Amino acid sequence: MMISFCSTRDPALLASAGEALEVGLASDGGLFIPQSFPTIDVAALPSESFQEMAKMWLHAWLKGTEFEKDISSVVDDALNFSVPIYRLDENTAVLELFHGPTLSFKDYGARTMARLLGQRLARTGGNRIILVATSGDTGSAVADGFAGIDGIQVVLLYPSGGVSEIQERQLIVERPNVQALRVKGSFDDCQQLVKGAFADPALVGIPLSTANSINIGRLLPQMLYYVWAVKHLQNNDIEFYVPSGNLGNMTAGVMTHLAGLSVHGLRAAHNANDFYPAFLLDPSTAFGSTIQTLSNAMDVGAPSNFERLQALLNPAKMRQLIQGEVVSDQDTIASMQRVYEQYGYLADPHTAVGLEASRRFRLKSGEERLHVILSTAHPAKFPEVCERALGIKPVEPAQLAALRDASTNVVDIGAQREHLASVLLGL
Numbered sequence: 001m002m003i004s005f006c007s008t009r010d011p012a013l014l015a016s017a018g019e020a021l022e023v024g025l026a027s028d029g030g031l032f033i034p035q036s037f038p039t040i041d042v043a044a045l046p047s048e049s050f051q052e053m054a055k056m057w058l059h060a061w062l063k064g065t066e067f068e069k070d071i072s073s074v075v076d077d078a079l080n081f082s083v084p085i086y087r088l089d090e091n092t093a094v095l096e097l098f099h100g101p102t103l104s105f106k107d108y109g110a111r112t113m114a115r116l117l118g119q120r121l122a123r124t125g126g127n128r129i130i131l132v133a134t135s136g137d138t139g140s141a142v143a144d145g146f147a148g149i150d151g152i153q154v155v156l157l158y159p160s161g162g163v164s165e166i167q168e169r170q171l172i173v174e175r176p177n178v179q180a181l182r183v184k185g186s187f188d189d190c191q192q193l194v195k196g197a198f199a200d201p202a203l204v205g206i207p208l209s210t211a212n213s214i215n216i217g218r219l220l221p222q223m224l225y226y227v228w229a230v231k232h233l234q235n236n237d238i239e240f241y242v243p244s245g246n247l248g249n250m251t252a253g254v255m256t257h258l259a260g261l262s263v264h265g266l267r268a269a270h271n272a273n274d275f276y277p278a279f280l281l282d283p284s285t286a287f288g289s290t291i292q293t294l295s296n297a298m299d300v301g302a303p304s305n306f307e308r309l310q311a312l313l314n315p316a317k318m319r320q321l322i323q324g325e326v327v328s329d330q331d332t333i334a335s336m337q338r339v340y341e342q343y344g345y346l347a348d349p350h351t352a353v354g355l356e357a358s359r360r361f362r363l364k365s366g367e368e369r370l371h372v373i374l375s376t377a378h379p380a381k382f383p384e385v386c387e388r389a390l391g392i393k394p395v396e397p398a399q400l401a402a403l404r405d406a407s408t409n410v411v412d413i414g415a416q417r418e419h420l421a422s423v424l425l426g427l
């Protein structure tokens with residue numbers, strides 16, 4: 001059976017995998033979710049190689065679609081890095097998702113989605129301009145993922161003075177078909193510019209698209225590491241700890257489970273942006289405004305994938321499968337210190353939020369169940385926080401060191417609509 005996708009707001013509004021990937025958002029403003037789920041025999045998947053397992057899993061999702069024949073080469077090309085699992089102790093393991101080129105888990109979604117979209121555009125002869133506003137990991141993952149793919153240009157906007165030195169280095173390194181724009185304004189200004197471009201009459205006819213985690217194409221590959229952990233650790237009763245912001249990773253975990261992966265539960269570990277954990281306790285909770293924290297890639301007041309979670313799980317099932325936890329900045333620092341002292345393991349601030357949630361659930365339950373914490377970023381992306389928590393500077397991995405001598409390409413623009421429009425019209 002071929003899987004189609006439908007809008008979260010209207011189950012009758014259908015799209016093929018290719019259409020959903022290309023347009024991003026459904027025409028009624030909803031997000032795409034699978035209309036039905038494959039039933040996958042997890043025991044029959046290969047467990048020797050992540051890439052071979054990935055191909056079989058994605059095949060079950062995409063067979064019969066235009067992408068069926070692309071899967072193998074896309075996986076080999078996009079997911080050509082390792083997925084190590086680091087055992088802290090008997091019952092606690094860290095699933096390291098930061099070994100891709102830009103050192104965060106967002107490489108999985110961005111690189112895979114880019115290549116699938118590239119294949120589709122090659123078939124249709126179309127082209128797309130991907131616009132992204134970024135304050136953190138998304139921009140570099142998207143820029144790296146889409147760079148050099150025929151038919152695609154990337155324009156990324158970031159706030160001048162609003163990203164760290166390392167993040168900026170990752171954003172402005174020269175890449176084929178990528179233009180970085182340093183905006184005189186805030187992150188919100190950047191987001192406004194992107195939104196405005198889609199509605200700008202001067203830009204009608206320019207094929208704009210986005211690549212943030214509202215795109216289902218990013219979530220499909222994010223299922224793979226949950227499956228890998230279960231296969232690799234040979235344990236069907238794992239509790240997964242997911243450092244969460246927009247809840248894309250959490251949604252991917254839910255989709256994995258609905259397609260046949262058995263897990264004990266999923267735990268949404270949030271920083272002070274606590275909407276979702278609060279909602280799980282009290283469904284009348286409303287979205288909050290965004291609060292800045294040390295785990296800044298999770299600073300989201302209104303998680304975009306919440307709408308998907310609600311469409312995928314009825315309230316009883318959601319509460320049975322998912323629980324939430326909120327971790328303050330102070331406890332994030334303490335978590336980094338504890339894990340370093342206890343295990344000699346250097347966790348980045350996002351991973352530390354997951355580790356602290358795991359510690360608390362262990363304490364509350366007294367159970368010896370296996371906890372797997374998704375490690376979403378490399379600590380070297382956050383040297384200031386590591387220095388503050390532990391007094392040490394993380395060793396710079398090759399992916400970052402190489403950027404020091406690389407040539408850069410960035411254009412400064414103002415935060416007015418005309419500035420972005422003139423860049424887009426000149427591409």
Ligand SMILES: *Cc1c(COP(=O)(O)O)cnc(C)c1O
Nearest residue numbers: 137245246247248249297376377
């Ligand atoms: C994006 C990001 C998150 C949050 O992931 P969501 O899918 O938005 O919940 C967590 N950690 C890091 C390092 C990230 O870059």
